[in-house]
Amino acid sequence: MMTKKASVLAALACAGSVGTGVALAETTVTDDQGRTEVIYDVGILHPMPGAQLTYDYCTVCHSEMIIAQQGQTRDGWDEILVWMVDEMGMGEIDETDREMILDYLATYYSPDRPHFPQN
């Protein structure tokens, strides 16, 4: 896993090299609903659309590991997001982003825990 600093540098490097033909450490992922997202660093999160958004919003304060270790319904995740904003000092999440994050978490970090960290 890259450190925060390394991931910021990687993001800058990517932004700086657009159009120069330099190989980017970016991947475009698509889900079965046809949604796509360009991901460049999602840590251990399952690399599907919504992962980068979730990683960027949520790892400001803590590792993505505590997210991956949770298995929640959409309502459960909704409550966690409300809790992060109301009690943990997280800023309000843009509504479109919030829906994408909730869809992502409810799909890949559901109570069935299909992507529970293996080690």
Ligand code: HEC
């Ligand atoms: C402003 C800082 C901040 C941000 C941003 C943030 N969190 Fe948290 N989060 C915390 C803190 C602090 C805790 C530890 C709370 C505790 O255990 O008392 C925590 C704990 C958690 C937990 C563990 C809850 C448990 O039962 O142990 C989950 C899951 C979680 N956050 C999910 C998220 C998700 C998903 C996002 C992004 C949408 C997010 N957090 C963004 C501060 C933040």
